[in-house]
Amino acid sequence: MAQIERVHVLDEREKSIVTKQGGCCSGDGMSCDTDSVSGAVSQRACVYCGARVVLNPITDAYHIIHGPIGCSSYTWDIRGSLTSGEDIYRNSFCTDLREKDIIFGGAGKLTKAIEELAEVQKPRLIFVYSTCIVGVIGDDVDSVCRLMSQKYKTPVIPVKSPGFSGNKSTGYRMACEAIMQLLHPHKSEKKIEGVNILGDYNLAGEMWIIKNYLKKIGVPVVASFTGDANYDEMIQSPAAALNIVQCAGSSTYLASRMEEEFGIPYIKVSFFGVEDTTNSLLRIAEALGNEEAREKALKFCKAETKKLEGFIEKYRKNLQGKKAAIYVGGGFKAISLIRQFDVMGIKTVLVGTQTGKKEDYEIIESLVDEDTVILDDANPAELEAFMKEKGADILTGGVKERPLAYKLGIAFCDHNHERKHALAGFEGVYNFTKEINESINNPVWEYVKGNAYENKNHVTCKSEYQSL
Numbered sequence: 001m002a003q004i005e006r007v008h009v010l011d012e013r014e015k016s017i018v019t020k021q022g023g024c025c026s027g028d029g030m031s032c033d034t035d036s037v038s039g040a041v042s043q044r045a046c047v048y049c050g051a052r053v054v055l056n057p058i059t060d061a062y063h064i065i066h067g068p069i070g071c072s073s074y075t076w077d078i079r080g081s082l083t084s085g086e087d088i089y090r091n092s093f094c095t096d097l098r099e100k101d102i103i104f105g106g107a108g109k110l111t112k113a114i115e116e117l118a119e120v121q122k123p124r125l126i127f128v129y130s131t132c133i134v135g136v137i138g139d140d141v142d143s144v145c146r147l148m149s150q151k152y153k154t155p156v157i158p159v160k161s162p163g164f165s166g167n168k169s170t171g172y173r174m175a176c177e178a179i180m181q182l183l184h185p186h187k188s189e190k191k192i193e194g195v196n197i198l199g200d201y202n203l204a205g206e207m208w209i210i211k212n213y214l215k216k217i218g219v220p221v222v223a224s225f226t227g228d229a230n231y232d233e234m235i236q237s238p239a240a241a242l243n244i245v246q247c248a249g250s251s252t253y254l255a256s257r258m259e260e261e262f263g264i265p266y267i268k269v270s271f272f273g274v275e276d277t278t279n280s281l282l283r284i285a286e287a288l289g290n291e292e293a294r295e296k297a298l299k300f301c302k303a304e305t306k307k308l309e310g311f312i313e314k315y316r317k318n319l320q321g322k323k324a325a326i327y328v329g330g331g332f333k334a335i336s337l338i339r340q341f342d343v344m345g346i347k348t349v350l351v352g353t354q355t356g357k358k359e360d361y362e363i364i365e366s367l368v369d370e371d372t373v374i375l376d377d378a379n380p381a382e383l384e385a386f387m388k389e390k391g392a393d394i395l396t397g398g399v400k401e402r403p404l405a406y407k408l409g410i411a412f413c414d415h416n417h418e419r420k421h422a423l424a425g426f427e428g429v430y431n432f433t434k435e436i437n438e439s440i441n442n443p444v445w446e447y448v449k450g451n452a453y454e455n456k457n458h459v460t461c462k463s464e465y466q467s468l
């Protein structure tokens with residue numbers, strides 16, 4: 001295994017940071033999918049936040065955070081999931097636990113909160129999230145939820161997500177358990193034509209783009225988890241013929257539980273980039289054994305790819321030879337991003353994920369150059385050191401990585417839940433390519449590095465880097 005030696009990292013982190021030489025990711029080569037190392041200041045969020053990522057976009061659900069008010073600051077305003085119907089999910093409800101509740105217990109306060117919501121708002125579905133302190137004081141959240149479900153004939157579902165009870169992936173799993181609890185009473189022996197979309201959160205309307213493609217090739221969508229999801233559609237999902245999983249990190253567990261308990265097979269897909277979008281549509285048609293859909297997918301993707309040819313060529317001239325760093329949540333997105341950068345002529349010099357699995361890292365390894373740094377569950381110090389060492393021109397990541405890039409004076413592209421423009425499908429290729437160009441070639445970076453004043457040929461006007 002080729003370990004990185006030039007940058008100091010904690011001894012316990014060494015097996016999570018490797019380069020490609022020596023078959024680093026295969027076998028026992030790389031450590032991933034484990035709890036974060038204490039003291040390493042991981043970029044991962046807590047268990048509760050992981051659960052919230054998955055469940056928050058359900059548009060007609062009421063989300064009660066059982067804990068201190070601070071936990072509920074993680075809410076709709078930092079997520080970009082859109083709705084075509086209800087918008088109650090854009091509110092958060094919290095039991096606001098205080099010192100007295102911690103001493104005498106918070107179950108009574110939770111009961112009152114649910115009663116008030118049930119009587120005033122008449123909800124169809126409530127999720128109750130346990131936070132750290134609830135895990136410590138041991139409120140019987142299960143019993144409260146069971147009693148309230150019976151009293152109001154409404155699903156009140158506990159989400160077991162004390163922040164300290166694992167890592168962000170544990171939160172994903174707890175959210176999937178909560179969804180399974182919702183779906184169980186609706187188990188169906190009879191299958192209907194159509195698919196469920198798992199692990200897409202309708203960021204900037206991306207779920208609508210995917211649904212539109214499936215409509216074009218004649219594949220009905222039964223339910224979505226959880227972008228633009230609603231109660232009525234979700235309870236139909238056990239009857240679907242196939243599950244397609246976009247964000248594998250958050251939703252593979254749900255897909256495997258649905259396969260086990262409802263007999264629905266699943267495939268992993270990605271709608272980021274031309275190659276992955278095309279392959280995904282073809283694989284969906286093939287998995288359904290639908291030859292007509294396959295033919296339609298082939299024709300549709302061919303036409304869309306052709307439209308993009310001249311566009312990508314134009315931008316390639318501006319981007320060829322640049323270097324990208326990628327740090328995202330799951331492995332599948334990282335894989336798609338490496339491919340997209342490759343098409344643009346950009347080399348990926350650093351790639352990492354918060355929750356990637358061994359099989360994801362093996363694919364990543366097969367796509368990158370020998371000297372590309374591959375790292376799992378990184379911290380800001382490691383990202384900074386390796387981006388500097390590799391001379392990255394742009395970092396693609398989420399809200400926690402943005403300040404790091406700007407402090408280093410390099411470009412940044414938001415590919416996480418906070419963004420406001422779609423990056424999925426063929427539409428996403430236009431947006432992504434333009435954004436990368438505008439960010440990477442922005443004259444501000446030359447000024448930040450102090451080169452602009454010496455370089456007579458530097459780009460001086462906004463229209464020059466946007467002119468494509």
Ligand code: SF4
Binds near residue numbers: 046047132133162164
């Ligand atoms: S659940 Fe725990 S770790 Fe998560 S936000 Fe609340 S206090 Fe912080």
